[in-house]
Amino acid sequence: MVRHSFVSVDPDKCVGCRICEYVCSLEKDKVFNPVKSRIRTVRIYPNINASLTCRLCEDPACVIACPRKALEKSLETGTILIDEDKCNGCGWCIEACDFGSITLDPENKIVKICDLCDGEPKCVEWCPEEALELTNRDILAQKARLDAVKKLLKASLEGA
Numbered sequence: 001m002v003r004h005s006f007v008s009v010d011p012d013k014c015v016g017c018r019i020c021e022y023v024c025s026l027e028k029d030k031v032f033n034p035v036k037s038r039i040r041t042v043r044i045y046p047n048i049n050a051s052l053t054c055r056l057c058e059d060p061a062c063v064i065a066c067p068r069k070a071l072e073k074s075l076e077t078g079t080i081l082i083d084e085d086k087c088n089g090c091g092w093c094i095e096a097c098d099f100g101s102i103t104l105d106p107e108n109k110i111v112k113i114c115d116l117c118d119g120e121p122k123c124v125e126w127c128p129e130e131a132l133e134l135t136n137r138d139i140l141a142q143k144a145r146l147d148a149v150k151k152l153l154k155a156s157l158e159g160a
Contacts (some may be wrong), residue, residue, distance in 0.1 A: 004078025
């Protein structure tokens, strides 16, 4: 099974500056307007920030939910392709996305989904805190296992 890469955030590094949103809107729509961005920064509690973008699900709920068949998953890259002639902005895909990573362009009423900037995401490139990275599920799982082992070791050392 091919594991497609996607943009992931380290909330311990993200400061909520939203530069990723501005860079995305500039790259894709040639304007500094975070509303047009395909990545969103959210604040969780006063000091935890996270950027959300498409996770390239193996069986994307957004594609399944679209009643007009306007969305399709690219077999090559894993990104979600949008047929703008079919999309009417109904929002079913937005509701279906478990990650909250699909947005609706307020002007043309067409959904926006991260396409990874053809494999070189500008948000990753421009993040001043290096909080964003291009990764895949296998790498994230490995990091989670390492973090769990570190926490167990720390707890056992403190209890000794």
